[in-house]
């Protein structure tokens with residue numbers, strides 16, 4: 001496994017597990033890990049995780065015995081990986097979405113079902129990345145019970161990292177998919193372009209973003225999305241970093257781009273408005289119902305912060 005410190009990145013990346021792809025097809029090894037008292041199970045319920053709040057909030061990572069009464073053939077499982085440096089403790093995601101909410105809350109006394117956007121602000125970063133991984137993989141299984149090619153049922157393979165169509169005449173193999181989105185800090189001198197969408201939390205402003213389309217490079221998607229949404233033309237598009245974004249199945253590819261024009265012409269189907277904001281104003285602004293930054297865990301916040309502080313050569 002590569003040293004995680006070399007790959008330090010945004011929140012939700014840096015899963016502290018070796019994914020050991022070559023062991024996913026070793027069914028005897030996987031079965032042994034499933035029954036290993038040391039193995040840990042990450043419960044997912046309708047894309048939410050269980051968090052125990054308190055002085056040191058932690059995510060629920062259970063041994064098998066403690067959730068044995070909840071495990072049955074209706075609970076999809078996927079192998080996540082093994083810890084790299086303490087004997088290789090296997091981690092699995094398990095989806096309990098078929099169970100009533102009361103069953104979960106009764107089992108996890110003192111814990112609360114929580115969306116990842118909330119739990120990421122409580123639990124340690126390494127646990128947030130495991131929750132993101134588990135949530136993303138379990139969402140894919142829930143949405144892909146039937147073959148997209150022929151409509152027959154599909155079933156899990158490779159310890160939960162593939163699904164195969166059960167129709168012998170088809171046999172299509174399906175893989176977990178990740179939808180690419182670009183997210184962009186557009187700058188012009190000491191100003192940057194931020195926007196607001198009407199459905200966002202009160203006062204929240206952020207960078208512009210959009211999905212990559214077929215037949216398009218990431219840089220082209222940056223230029224197209226910025227122009228479509230704001231009317232601003234950009235050049236000198238520079239890659240910054242990326243962030244797994246399992247809401248529900250994306251990766252945010254972050255860029256900084258130099259504006260070639262200033263006039264804003266908003267697509268009001270996409271945005272409530274967009275404005276240029278000065279570096280010094282942003283540096284000193286205090287969150288309020290009129291203006292607040294994106295969550296500190298988000299790549300949007302990092303793009304804005306790195307631009308304000310001059311941490312990224314633009």
Ligand SMILES: [Zn+2]
Pocket residue numbers: 147148149150151152165166167170171172
């Ligand atoms: Zn099929």
